[in-house]
Amino acid sequence: MDSLTEQAFWDLVTTPDLGLDPQSVSDNLKLKLHDLSDQQLIAFDKYFGLCMRQCYRWDLFGAAFVMAGCNDEYGFSEFRCWLISRGKSVFDNALLNPDSLANCTPVYYLNEQPYPYIDEYDLIAGLLYEERNDDELPFVPSGSDEPKGKRFKDKAKFLKQSYPLLFAKYWQ
Secondary structure, eight states, rough: OOOOOOOHHHHSSOOOOOOOOOHHHHHHHHHHHHTTTTTHHHHHHHHHHHHHHTOBHHHHHHHHHHHHOOOOOOOHHHHHHHHHHHHHHHHHHHOOOGGGGOOOOOOOOETTEOOOOOOOGHHHHHHHHHHHHSOOOOOOOOSSSOBBBBOOOOOHHHHHHHHHHHHHHHHO
């Protein structure tokens, strides 16, 4: 496999077991990426960056807020990594309707709280490339400084209107 197709990207990035803890999901991706060439790692990183930019939206930030109280940039980045790890179908459905994430099960729980986050999942390809080549992956601009769309209103009544399924399932 000389190049990396979009389908190959999704095959690699999608977790095989949706109930796995975040560290196991990351470890699984690391194992899969070890077999890629440097050019394939570069392509993988570009696809990942594209997905991260596509889901950098206020409506998805609102979904993360309802699901797990996500309220900062770092948490939202890790939420987007989790979203990508769920696969193309879940990802595409969330772009169309963030409330569809209520149907995305199972969700890992940490300390009895939903934990839809994967720490530094987006960095795995770059770290592997750097380890192999003693150099960083080619720089790809990350996009805008602000999420796209209109900022969500964080009052319960607005969240319930915007995310009825997520609100019913996760809001505490």
